[in-house]
Amino acid sequence: MGKVLMKGNEAIGEAAIRAGCLNYFAYPITPQSEVAEYLSRRMPEVGGMFLQGESEVAVAYMLFGASACGERVFTTSSSPGISLMSEGISYVAGAQCPVVFVNIIRGGPGLGGILPSQGDYFQATKGGGHGDYRLLVMAPASVQETVEMVMMAFPLAEKYRNPVMILGDGLIGQMMEPVEFPDHLRTEPTNKDDWATNGMDTRKDNKQNLVKSLYLDPTQLNDHNLLLKAKYERMKQEDVRYEPYNTDTDYKVLIISYGTMSRVCRTAIDNLKAEGLEVGMIRPQTLFPFPEKAIHDAAIKESCKAVISIEMSMGQMVEDVERCVQGKRPVEWYGKCGGDVPTPEEIMDVVRNWKLET
Amino acid sequence: MEIDLHGIVVIVGNYGSGKTEVSINLAVNQKRAGMDVRIADLDLVNPYFRTREARNPLSTLGIDMVLPPEKYMQADLPILTPAIAGMIRQPTEMTLLDVGGDDVGATVLASLAEPLRGKNIRMLQVVNPFRPFTDTVQGCLKIRDEIEKASKMTINGIIGNTNLIDETTMTDIYEGYDFVHALSEASGLPLEFVTITTELFPEADMKRFSCPVLPIERQLVPPWKKAANLGPALLKPAYNNI
Numbered sequence: 142m143g144k145v146l147m148k149g150n151e152a153i154g155e156a157a158i159r160a161g162c163l164n165y166f167a168y169p170i171t172p173q174s175e176v177a178e179y180l181s182r183r184m185p186e187v188g189g190m191f192l193q194g195e196s197e198v199a200v201a202y203m204l205f206g207a208s209a210c211g212e213r214v215f216t217t218s219s220s221p222g223i224s225l226m227s228e229g230i231s232y233v234a235g236a237q238c239p240v241v242f243v244n245i246i247r248g249g250p251g252l253g254g255i256l257p258s259q260g261d262y263f264q265a266t267k268g269g270g271h272g273d274y275r276l277l278v279m280a281p282a283s284v285q286e287t288v289e290m291v292m293m294a295f296p297l298a299e300k301y302r303n304p305v306m307i308l309g310d311g312l313i314g315q316m317m318e319p320v321e322f323p324d325h326l327r328t329e330p331t332n333k334d335d336w337a338t339n340g341m342d343t344r345k346d347n348k349q350n351l352v353k354s355l356y357l358d359p360t361q362l363n364d365h366n367l368l369l370k371a372k373y374e375r376m377k378q379e380d381v382r383y384e385p386y387n388t389d390t391d392y393k394v395l396i397i398s399y400g401t402m403s404r405v406c407r408t409a410i411d412n413l414k415a416e417g418l419e420v421g422m423i424r425p426q427t428l429f430p431f432p433e434k435a436i437h438d439a440a441i442k443e444s445c446k447a448v449i450s451i452e453m454s455m456g457q458m459v460e461d462v463e464r465c466v467q468g469k470r471p472v473e474w475y476g477k478c479g480g481d482v483p484t485p486e487e488i489m490d491v492v493r494n495w496k497l498e499t
Numbered sequence: 500m501e502i503d504l505h506g507i508v509v510i511v512g513n514y515g516s517g518k519t520e521v522s523i524n525l526a527v528n529q530k531r532a533g534m535d536v537r538i539a540d541l542d543l544v545n546p547y548f549r550t551r552e553a554r555n556p557l558s559t560l561g562i563d564m565v566l567p568p569e570k571y572m573q574a575d576l577p578i579l580t581p582a583i584a585g586m587i588r589q590p591t592e593m594t595l596l597d598v599g600g601d602d603v604g605a606t607v608l609a610s611l612a613e614p615l616r617g618k619n620i621r622m623l624q625v626v627n628p629f630r631p632f633t634d635t636v637q638g639c640l641k642i643r644d645e646i647e648k649a650s651k652m653t654i655n656g657i658i659g660n661t662n663l664i665d666e667t668t669m670t671d672i673y674e675g676y677d678f679v680h681a682l683s684e685a686s687g688l689p690l691e692f693v694t695i696t697t698e699l700f701p702e703a704d705m706k707r708f709s710c711p712v713l714p715i716e717r718q719l720v721p722p723w724k725k726a727a728n729l730g731p732a733l734l735k736p737a738y739n740n741i
Contacts, residue, residue, distance in 0.1 A: 146663050149517055155631075171575045172546050175514075182632070255546050255575050259587040315547040316721050317515055319663040322638070401721065408723040480573070482722040 144321050149284045150175035150177040150217075151173060153307070155241055156291035157215050159322050162241070163189030164214040165435035166203040168196060168222060171255045172311040173245035173313060176217040179490045197222040201229020202487050208238035209352040211337030213295055215241035219311075220249050220261050224269060230304060231270030234369070235354030239298030242276070243291070243307040254481020257311035257426070259400060264459035266429045273366050274371045276306045277380065278428040284318035290426075292323065298381065301372050302336065312401040312455060312482070317486070376430045383432035384424045386410065391444035392421035394492050395470075397436060397462050398451040399425045404453055409488035420492055421445070428458070438467040443447045445470060448497045451488060452476045500712040502528065502692050507594045507618055509649070510658070512625030513633050514600030517660040518542075521625050521694060522597035522673050523553050524715050527729055535591040537563035543577040544599040548665045550552060550667050553718040556729045563591070579607060583724065587614040601642065602649035609651045623656040623691055628678045629663050629671070636678075636685050644688065657683055659693035659710075664717075669702050676708060697727065 147155070154176045155166065155480045165180050184191045185461045194200035200216055204229055207214040218226065223244045233240050248254035261269075265278045281287040287309060294305040333339055338350050356362035373385065386403075387410050388395075398406045403424040410420045423430050423439050440448045448470050450459035459474040467470050477483050503524070510518045510525075522538060538557065540550035551566050558564060562715045565586055568576045586594055598605055608615070624646070628638050633639045641652050661667070661675020676693055683690040694712040695703050700714050716727035 144516070144629070144663055145631060145634070146627060147631065151515075151631060179631075254573065256573065311547065314723060317548075317664065319666045366620065386736075401723075404721070404723040486720060 143236065144319040146317055147284060147291060147320050148175055148269050148315060148317050149287050149309065150245065151179040152284050152288050152320050153217060153291055153314075154179040154487065155322060156288040158183060158187055158189065159307065160213070160292040162213040162295055163187065164207050165189070165191045165216065166194055166200045166214065167191070168194050168200050170219045170222045172247055173217050173243070173314045175314070176243070179475055184380050186310075186475065191385070197225035197450045198229065201226040201233070204234050205229055205236065205238060208233065208240045209338055210293045211235065211339035213335035214299070215243065215295075217243040217245065219245050219247045220258070221252065223261065223264065227264070227269035227270075230276070230352050231268075231274055233304050234270075234274035234276065235272060236352050237302040238304065238352065239295070239302055240437045241291070241294045241298055241307070242304060243309070246310045246491070248478060254480050255311065257401065257453060257482055258478050258480065259310050259372065259402065259453040260454065260455070260457070260478050261308065262454055265306050265429070266461070274369060275376075276304050277301065277376055277427055277430070278306045278308050279382070279426060280308045280398055280428050281313060282315070282403050282424065283428075284316065285320050287313055288320055288322060289425040299332065301376065302332070303372055308400070310400050310402070316401075320413070322433050342493065345412045380427060381430045381432050381435075382426035383435050384426060385435070386422040386424060387414065387419065388421040388439055390420040392442070393444060393446050394420045394495050395439050395445050396422040396451055396492070397425070397448060397458065398422060399428065399458070402451055403451050405483060406488055408485040409492065412485060413489055413492060417440045418492070431461050433465045435468065436462060436498050439453045440466045440470045447473060449473045449495065450477055451483070453482065454478050501532075502711045502713060504529070504621055504691065505534070505621045506511040506594055507590050507596070507615075509596045509598060509620060509622040509652070510625060511605050511622060511646050511654065512600065513630060515630055516600070516625040516633065517662065517694075518600065518625045519548065519550050519594060519597055520717065520719050521658055521660055521713070522595050523557065523718050524694070524713060526557065526593070526595055527560060527716070528713055529593050529708040530560055530562050534593050536593045536595065537565065537586055537591045538595040538597060539565040539583050539586060540567070541579070541583065541596050542604065543579065543607055544604045547574050548719045550597045553726070556718065556726070560729060573699060576606075579610065582728045584611060587611060587618065590618070601647035605646040605650040606624065609649065610714070612651060616654070620652070621656055622652055622654050623658050624654045624688075625658045625660050626663060626679055626682060627660045628675050629661065636682050639682050640686060652704045655688060656685070656691040657688050658691050661693070662696070667696065668697060669699060672703065673707060680709075
């Protein structure tokens with residue numbers, strides 16, 4: 142199959158199908174309703190199902206139930222919808238169900254607005270729901286990368302028996318770019334007989350599976366949490382993803398930026414290079430696990446005078462950047478979150494100001 | 500070969516076919532050709548990348564725009580300003596209606612049935628064969644049917660808008676032209692014009708096309724790219740000698 146021109150939201154739907162996910166439960170919300178629109182058309186063509194829940198709360202538990210039965214399942218929503226799902230996400234994480242969540246972020250808090258934002262960084266990476274859980278969070282910067290990450294999300298969710306979240310801002314959902322889809326994957330989860338309540342027919346032994354998040358015994362609950370923690374540590378070892386940009390130069394400033402914001406930063410970096418000022422960038426592709434070592438190592442390069450976290454939020458990721466840099470370089474934040482994406486010119490000014498001060 | 504359109508021109512098509520980019524560029528092209536042009540943003544279904552995004556360059560060129568009231572400009576509410584009916588009742592030399600995608604977006608036209616009644620209207624379907632659901636002639640005809648049912652109007656022309664945005668090649672353009680040409684034959688609808696970006700335009704072999712070609716100066720771009728500078732109003736179309 143050649144390239145097609147797709148909106149991010151449509152590409153998310155198609156990528157899920159090609160990853161072998163034929164169950165999509167969702168409730169519409171701007172700016173991601175096109176996923177539901179696309180899949181309401183496409184799912185019947187491939188023998189799959191789109192079921193619109195009566196609310197996001199209901200959707201979260203539909204996902205929980207279907208996943209517990211060993212079905213590959215996913216949803217998409219936008220910020221307030223993810224807030225509603227957050228209780229269910231905690232249950233899904235607690236019960237170790239491999240569900241894929243997509244959040245196409247809009248401006249917040251509250252009803253906020255419908256334009257692009259990255260204001261749900263904390264919610265995604267630090268847990269929107271209760272208890273000690275983590276999501277594996279991936280943040281695409283293009284429609285093509287969105288396709289790749291959605292397709293990667295299902296096997297990763299199954300590898301860890303943990304929910305995975307794709308975190309995109311409104312632009313990821315709404316912009317159109319040429320994309321190419323890899324061949325149909327459709328791999329069945331290999332480990333579901335070990336844990337899913339998928340019936341006894343295919344069971345080799347008589348072991349009955351129970352999917353739950355309730356552990357009244359304190360020792361058992363502690364052990365359960367230790368098991369979850371071990372998974373999150375393993376993610377940090379095995380599934381950190383990031384992309385360096387212009388870091389083979391003697392850059393004066395290091396930008397940390399993700400999602401579509403990083404593409405504005407790229408344009409700014411290219412323009413500044415033409416002016417003779419080198420700026421490097423680390424773009425986290427996974428927000429949890431966060432590329433801690435890569436950011437630390439890039440920050441302490443001798444030429445680097447400052448690190449700036451540029452985000453469409455009021456300073457969320459910058460807290461993780463500060464943690465990585467460990468006070469070895471000044472860490473600054475720049476961002477906007479009303480929906481007006483910072484322009485390359487704004488970013489260039491921010492960086493130039495740093496050069497003047499150092 | 501010049502684009503021969505005047506009066507009320509309604510731009511419809513499937514979701515993401517490029518209606519807005521085509522509408523904006525058609526407005527600019529006709530304005531440069533000396534026409535009085537007015538354009539209305541009737542997209543009630545799309546939250547981003549709408550005609551209203553290009554309101555500044557268009558008004559600089561002297562193109563009249565009819566938009567939702569300022570305070571509702573960013574709302575995802577289906578607001579149809581009464582000024583639209585007014586502009587249809589008293590059309591200028593070219594009155595362009597940029598309609599939202601699919602049958603859902605075209606439903607708005609049914610609510611304008613009263614002012615549209617009895618008017619001579621060109622309703623044109625924008626087709627990009629690189630979009631899902633319109634990569635076959637059958638798919639395009641299905642969308643045409645759905646839009647006609649929802650709008651209670653008849654499509655009477657086709658616009659070929661073959662593109663993969665920045666990755667479009669001349670080969671794509673020629674193949675896309677052959678596709679819309681075949682669609683024109685299958686549907687009996689005239690091929691009004693096809694589009695080519697100004698970047699690719701110099702490479703194009705004009706003898707390959709039996710219809711006019713509209714140059715596209717891209718206006719709806721993501722924040723890391725610059726929209727093409729439409730410049731001050733010109734008296735002549737940019738490519739009137741081709």
